[in-house]
Amino acid sequence: MIISRITKQKKNQNRYNIFVKKNNEEAFASGVHEDILIRFALRKGMELNDEELQSIQQQDAIYKYYTLTLNFLSYRMRAKSEIITYLQDKEAEEEEIAHVLKKLEDEKLIDDEAFAEAYTRTKMNTSSKGPNVIRRELMEKKIPQNYIDEALAGYSKEIEVEKLTSLLEKKMSSNNRKSFNQQLNQAKQSMLQKGFNMDSIQLAIEEISIEKDEDEEMEAVRFQGEKAWRKHERKHEGFQLKQHVKASLFQKGFPGDLIQQFIEEKEEEEV
Known part of the structure; x- marks a missing residue:
């Protein structure tokens, strides 16, 4: 088959339509991004076989999913599993996903180790989540266990107790007409649900010397x-x-x- 003409798409100025003539009949062959057009040096009169056309279409698909993922990454860091799910939702094939992930990893745009560290640091500094909840969330994002352990090493016992002290003081300072013991037990339960460890909760209680009035x-x-x-x-x-x-x-x-x-x-x- 021979490329009979190449036209720019009206709705996307960066994409082109490739038409080929085969057995004296013209037919639409594929749409491609400008970068793919240049990479393969596509031009009118160029001869293509089915295998070459298939390769062009595959590379165009990979390029499309790559640029979509770059936009997805522009909002915040992503775990590798999040990108896989995103591309699957976009109906990308496994081979296309593998190519995109390889390119992103080579360019240091995805890194589960760095993601785990940044995620832990952000949640530790900006939320009331304890280490156990953060661990569960990282596991849900399919971060490797050794990366999770390394990241949570930064959520030290001292930091946990300091955060708990502040949270418990707020919990116990409000007079809600419940018994002291009930308030204390509810505060403990709340801290456990937030992902804090019981031994750290006890240390925080001792540190602020909670006493009933x-x-x-x-x-x-x-x-x-x-x-x-x-x-x-x-x-x-x-x-x-x-x-x-x-x-x-x-x-x-x-x-x-x-x-x-x-x-x-x-x-x-x-x-």
């Missing part, structure tokens, strides 16, 4: 006790009512002496 604790007992009293007085009275209220307050983590003080206050109201 007796007046606030009593206020919380009265608030929760009144709620429990209204709930159970619909079905119970006398001794049974008091026992149900006590049980409810115990479950919420209040100390026995403050619970008893609340019950005595309620008894005085009844007199």
